[in-house]
Amino acid sequence: MDKKLFMVSLGPGDIDLVTIKALKALKSCDAICVPTKSEDRSFKKSLTHKIVSALMNEHNFNKPLIPIYTPMQYNKEDWQYQVDCIYDGFKTYDTLSFVTLGDSAIYSTIYYLLDIIKVQNPSLYAVTEVIAGVTSFSQASAKVKKPLCVGESALEIIPLPKRDLPKTKVYMRPKIGMDTESIKEEGEMYTFENLNFKDESIVPQKKEVVSKYMTLFIDFFK
Known part of the structure; x- marks a missing residue:
């Protein structure tokens, strides 16, 4: 086997x-x-x-x-x-x-x-x-009934003691038709579309234009 x-x-x-x-x-x-x-x-x-x-x-x-x-x-x-x-x-x-x-x-x-x-x-x-x-931290948020991010807010995960470290960046909630030129690639960029659905797509690069509602960009640290 x-x-x-x-x-x-x-x-x-x-x-x-x-x-x-x-x-x-x-x-x-x-x-x-x-x-x-x-x-x-x-x-x-x-x-x-x-x-x-x-x-x-x-x-x-x-x-x-x-x-x-x-x-x-x-x-x-x-x-x-x-x-x-x-x-x-x-x-x-x-x-x-x-x-x-x-x-x-x-x-x-x-x-x-x-x-x-x-x-x-x-x-x-x-x-x-x-x-x-x-x-x-997701459970901690649920325990006190407070969101980690909502609306136009953002979320940061900061290891302590705080110092200059390589960062993974998650870009979410893009609009369909959005030009992604403003998203700067610093590490290894992936585009995720419709995760867990039949038309799921994972591409090891940044797509130039957002075409799917459920699109997520992750720039993984090197």
Whole structure:
């Protein structure tokens, strides 16, 4: 059987905020890779383990759990170790899920791992699926019934301590027929149209004119 890897976002901690797609991936996979901060590979310091365990109890399924030591020191040796753990998992299982808190697009380790997998194992990278999740700040906004952005306002995500950093820019709510010349490309620009619909289009460049109502531009940092 062909190998398959899911990178599954678990959301901000409430199991009711785990997406249906994430739950389907966890139920369908052969085993789940669960990060832990404990050097002994126990789950006593693992919030992701608490969430996964609660999900399995709530939805009546059970999967083997593979502990992945993640010391949160952000160095290549740690990322390579975590990738090696995934490779080891595939010696026994055909389909794996690797879980991460929040939404994988926001400060998640998984993209460091995917960068390594892309170089070392392009065929696995090609069949890897990243599943989005609810962010902590989306839930925080909902808790206090206040929007993050509305009308003509904008949203900034600022890591602390604040310093000059490369930025990903999201351009949304363009009008049909709009000329995009004013959108300056600084990184890797993508145009997304009608995401999740039959005529979905993802183009690795900026379209010159907006032609679809549901159009999103993302200029990813390099």
